[in-house]
Amino acid sequence: xxxxxxxxxxxxxxxxxxxxxxxxxxxxxxxxxxxxxxxxxxxxxxxxxxxxxxxxxxxxxxxxxxxxxxxxxxxxxxxx
Numbered sequence: 001x002x003x004x005x006x007x008x009x010x011x012x013x014x015x016x017x018x019x020x021x022x023x024x025x026x027x028x029x030x031x032x033x034x035x036x037x038x039x040x041x042x043x044x045x046x047x048x049x050x051x052x053x054x055x056x057x058x059x060x061x062x063x064x065x066x067x068x069x070x071x072x073x074x075x076x077x078x079x080x
Contacts, residue, residue, distance in 0.1 A: 003026070006019070006026070006027045007027065010024075010067070010074070010080070016064040016065075016067040017061065018061065019062050020060055020061060020062070021055070021057045021058075021061060021062045022060075023062075024062045024067060025042060025044075028044045028053065028070070032046050032047075032079075033045065033046040034046065041055070042055045049077055053066075053069065053070055053073060
């Protein structure tokens with residue numbers, strides 16, 4: 001799926017439980033975040049962004065509350 005479609009899905013906020021883990025990790029990497037993995041935690045950081053984004057898989061999907069956190073941080077830093 002394209003980054004544009006992932007952003008669209010993220011902005012709509014209707015399908016937080018249906019965003020694939022790979023979609024959201026790819027979006028963050030395209031937006032300049034660096035990923036490191038610690039066990040089951042995928043931790044994303046970016047210069048200029050104070051918060052760390054911590055994602056975990058729930059099957060092939062991202063956890064809905066973590067998708068909401070990603071949306072909030074990307075909107076806060078005007079990265080959408």
